[in-house]
Amino acid sequence: MCRTYNKIGSLTALKSHLEKNGVHDFKSLKEVIDFQKSYANSRQHLIRQHESLIREEKNSLDRELPELELAIEIQRQQATEKLKAEIDLLKEQLAVSKSSTGTNLFKKLASVVSDWRRTVEIKRKEHNFDTEVDRALGGLVEDFQLKSNRSRFIASDFEEAARQSVKNPLSELDRKNEIIKEGSNYIYGALGEQKVAKTLEALSDDFFLINDFNRSFSPAIHNRQENDFIKSVQMDHILVAPSGIFLIETKNWSEESLENASLRSPVAQVRRANFALFYLLNNKRSNYRLRLDGHHWGDKKIPIRNLIVLAGTRPKEEFQYVKVLAAGELLNYVSYFKPIFSSAETEAIAEMILRMNGQSDI
Structure with missing residues (x-):
């Protein structure tokens, strides 16, 4: 068998052209040619793949939203009960403090200050009751809102949702194809x-x-x-x-x-x-x-x-x-x-x- 040295020049030039343009996927000339031959099919496959992904996302959202809504309701009840208990405890402590009598002047002054603080805390908690409950829910409500909006968007405009999903990978596929076409002489x-x-x-x-x-x-x-x-x-x-x-x-x-x-x-x-x-x-x-x-x-x-x-x-x-x-x-x-x-x-x-x-x- 003939003794052979060095890589083929056009192959080296093609590799350099591809790498210069940020394409590093191909290890051989055959892989480049196979990409060219399958480009149209790959493009359609990518579009169908992302349409399938959007359908799967919609089905997943349809399962998640009721579960998330239930979790929000349970969390809201627990947060409401906890906050009411805290307010009731403060009121009880205030009532006990006011009913107690004492002759020590300093203890009376300390009791007055404590009662004032409890009164302020009770008013604060009652005034911010809904805000406190919502804060206890963490990101559940926001997550529910985002997923609900996403579900409505997919339902109302499936094609646009699929187009947005496939946009970046499809753009990269098209870019690679154009770069390979530019190197067709190689x-x-x-x-x-x-x-x-x-x-x-x-x-x-x-x-x-x-x-x-x-x-x-x-x-x-x-x-x-x-x-x-x-x-x-x-x-x-x-x-x-x-x-x-x-x-x-x-x-x-x-x-x-x-x-x-x-x-x-x-x-x-x-x-x-x-x-x-x-x-x-x-x-x-x-x-x-x-x-x-x-x-x-x-x-x-x-x-x-x-x-x-x-x-x-x-x-x-x-x-x-x-x-x-x-x-x-x-x-x-x-x-x-x-x-x-x-x-x-x-x-x-x-x-x-x-x-x-x-x-x-x-």
């Missing part, structure tokens, strides 16, 4: 790149697949032939084989995309990457580090072949410097070329490219 790209990667994984372990190769240059390297200053290159896949290197750019394009002149040409992209990789590999320093088996004619050149693999529509035209293939043609094309490197040399080239990946040549 999804199409990831599907194509996954297809190519899976195809290449069928090769033997003499092959090395490096996904999402990135390299930047400062200062830019100059391609004199094209008069192009290359600051960075990115390739979907680099396949290091015993027969050389295959630069593979994958496109999952529709026929409309193929005809869209504003989209960047993958041919130019692959050719720029070819020049950059040739610049990095075919020089004295690289040859020294690679220690490729010598030939009496001189240093061996590492061939680099340019491929565009189309998972969708394929153009009828052929192009110079780049071979355009369908994913199903890829293995036969790669296997056509005869080996020119040993297993150790192939591995050394792959290791050097892996070290270059993500670096900046400054």
Whole structure:
């Protein structure tokens, strides 16, 4: 089985896009695609679910309200009886105090003060009787009122109650769907790149697949032939084989995309990457580090072949410097070329490219 390195670039870009927008639900491309496929059904299911929740809430309120009303009545009776008992006790104490006689002046003064306090307390309790009873009920009355209002609202406008209930989760579901739609190019790209990667994984372990190769240059390297200053290159896949290197750019394009002149040409992209990789590999320093088996004619050149693999529509035209293939043609094309490197040399080239990946040549 082909030795594979790094995650697929479009998949990494999709994950970054989702996380940037606060979407962390998905662990794989399949989960994202499944979400898209089931979005309409999920939306209807969510609406029905909250309609069911509102019905359950109404049934629960219908059971709770009579029980709560009974609890309020019992609590009111107990609070009323307790408050009456307190008032009766104060009146009894006042009557006893007034009927008692004494000669001690200080005791008489103390008794007068106590009687005055009892009289004030009796008047206060009688004046605030209803308020005191209501206070003893705690939050029962308020709870009953809130639940009663809620029950009447559901009964009078069930659809609005259900709409309010589902509003936030439905809004979040719609938001996720919009964010995924915004990243549709990443999804199409990831599907194509996954297809190519899976195809290449069928090769033997003499092959090395490096996904999402990135390299930047400062200062830019100059391609004199094209008069192009290359600051960075990115390739979907680099396949290091015993027969050389295959630069593979994958496109999952529709026929409309193929005809869209504003989209960047993958041919130019692959050719720029070819020049950059040739610049990095075919020089004295690289040859020294690679220690490729010598030939009496001189240093061996590492061939680099340019491929565009189309998972969708394929153009009828052929192009110079780049071979355009369908994913199903890829293995036969790669296997056509005869080996020119040993297993150790192939591995050394792959290791050097892996070290270059993500670096900046400054």
